[in-house]
Amino acid sequence: MPEPEFVQGRLLVKFVDGTQPWLERKVLADAETQLELTVRPLDVYVVDVRRGRTLDAIEELAEAPAVEYVERDAAVQSFTTTPNDTLWEQQWGPMLVRAPTAWDATMGSPGIIVAVLDTGIDSTHPDLQDAVVPGYDFVEGDAFPTDDNGHGTATAGVIGARTNNSRGQAGLCWRCSLMPIKVLNANRSGTTSAVAAGLVWAVDHGARVISMSLGGSEPTRTLAEAVDYAVRKGAVLVAAAGNESSQNLSYPAAYVGVIGVAGSDQKDVLYSWSNYGSWVPVAAPGCNIAPFLRGEYVNFCGTSAAAPVVAGIAGLALSGRPLATRTEVENALFRSANPIGTSVRYGRVNAELTLAALGVKPTSPAPALSLPVPVPVPALAPPVPAPVAPTAIPDRHAPQPERPLPDPPPAASGQTPGRTPSPQVTTIRGTLGGSPLRFVVGPLRHGRLIATLTAPRARTLMLTLVDARGARVARISGRTPLRLSHPALPERYRVFISGSVRAPFTLRLRTGRS
Known part of the structure; x- marks a missing residue:
């Protein structure tokens, strides 16, 4: 089992509700920490400690009565496998999930914002022009989340590349707005604290769908609280399940309230690199043509490419029924999935049936689409850093009587049939x-x-x-x-x-x- 990876010298600290600011400052100073970031409104402090003092600082902070919890900041990274080097003749992914039929009902809405937590977005790409709304860069700490890697641009394109424009490829929700939240650096590496801060920022600025093509092996309470915050705000959260060919859990995909996504092929079989298991609700096409930097296109494979397919369908669902709740969209995705065996809990997503489950039906004939012309595209380069494999939960439960x-007691005889107990x-x-x-x-x-x-x-x-x-x-x-x-x-x-x-x-x- 791979060892959990943490950010060197970085801790996440939360104080008990009602703790006075002066006491918070004193506790952090006594532990010899330096404040780097505050994740509001979670009230989590991201602090650094000097080399060699991490464990001592954890112990000191954990013993302070004013501290609710302290934990190490876990590392995360994007989930992109070594790409397929054959050229695609067509976009089989959107066709397989029956996106064209879904487009008969809605092509998306600019009022539905899909936040992309990744390496940023290249908003100058011809297929993404007029698609991007303001976002934030939690790597550099500014309002310019430009993409210095290409991974975020690719995921954004799968979700919402402009379509029917006689160029490039079709995005799933091609009239939805895209919000770049940069939480990964040029090497596609980041921290759970940045992801947590990005989640909170995105939902506080209007994002209805969150797409996270990233993950790590170690859960943190800070990220779990950020997920819970976004869920309470009504956002639909989608994350890549990971590319380690295992049933090991990856975070944030494994958190309650997040739709984890595996990667499947044209025959509805999971790719050999995809993570799987009953903790993963759905699968989606795991290889998609996608925009890249400098106006280029790439063959984009991995659960990083599958997750934005689901995020795009969620965007379509909310475009067709803007008042739908997070739970209604999630249930529609699950109930309408095409069964593909036991590799995932529900099956492979289906855009047409997801919309139908929400009562969104075609209202008029769709305009003729200029489907993308097959073009030679280069492969997306494999990541330089070694992948971080998700950590399995050790089965240490000693056998004992259950x-x-x-x-629950049976319903009373006078209970109305069908009434919720x-x-x-x-x-x-x-x-x-x-x-x-x-x-x-x-x-x-x-x-x-x-x-x-x-x-x-x-x-x-x-x-x-x-x-x-x-x-x-x-x-x-x-x-x-x-x-x-x-x-x-x-x-x-x-x-x-x-x-x-x-x-x-x-x-x-x-x-x-x-």
Whole structure:
């Protein structure tokens, strides 16, 4: 298993709500840290410490009563595999997901903003002119998120390249607006703190869809809170699942509320390089022609190329039904996916059926499209740095008797058929003894399972949710309270609590409609 990669000397610190600013400054000064960035409104401080003091600073900050949590800033990078060196004769990806039929209903709307968290966007590219709205550069800390690599321009083009303009290629949502949020440098490397700050900035500035063709092996609470913030704001979050040919989790794709995307081919088979597993909801075409720097085009392959396909379809969905909620768009994507076996949870996305699931139908014949003329295109160069493989969750749960939770009571005889039942809440109290605890809940109705764990005396705990097939579908770790929220299928789930200390805990499980 690859070792987690962290940013040297970089920590993420969050104080307990209500802590006075003077005390925050004192705690950070006592730990000999230097403030680099504040992620608002998460109130997370990004600080640097000198070489050799990282572990000491973590210990000192963790012991401060005013600190809610401290963690290392994990590294992330883009997910681009060595590209296919054959020339494409046509864009098979949009055709496979039935984008032309979806365009009969909507070609997108400039009012729907899709944020691209990547290396920036080359807004001068002929296929991206008039598509880009103002964004931000969290690498250099300015308002000029220009692309110095090409990866971000390629992902943006898959989403929203201008179409029917007699040049280049067709984007999925070719009238949507694109917001460049630069969180990766010229080497396609970045930090979770930059991604978290970019997420917050994007949704605060109107982004309805977030596309993240990046990821890393190590989760951080800061990025998880940024994801939760964006979800609460109603944004649809999409991320690449990774290119390590494994079931290992990658973040942000594995966070609850993010649609992880695998890469599939013309025959709806996952590419050999794609990550997979029940934690990955959908697949999408993993090789797409895309714009590049200096007006060029490239063959773009990887889950980095698949994720923007889903983001583009989400943009189409919101263009056709602007008042749709994040949950409605997500469910439409999942319900309409074409089954492709067990490599992903739901299947390969379908633009036409996603729109139909939201009630978006063609209103008039679509204009004749000037589909792209096949052109020779160079291959996108492979990344210089070695890829960071996502880290699997070690299976250290000791065998022990499962502790089933009571099934929800049957509906009263007078209940109206089809009426949503009231949520069921179960509270469990006990004491951690150093060994993992396991509880069984379900079978559930369709709805949502929310697990909240509190243990004030424990410094670090892990809360894990496993489905009926034994696949880990959600995980969070850190100081409590910890909260997991996951869409529930009508099956049993297992909830694990892991920690190395003895401490009393309270686990609250809420099941039913959210």
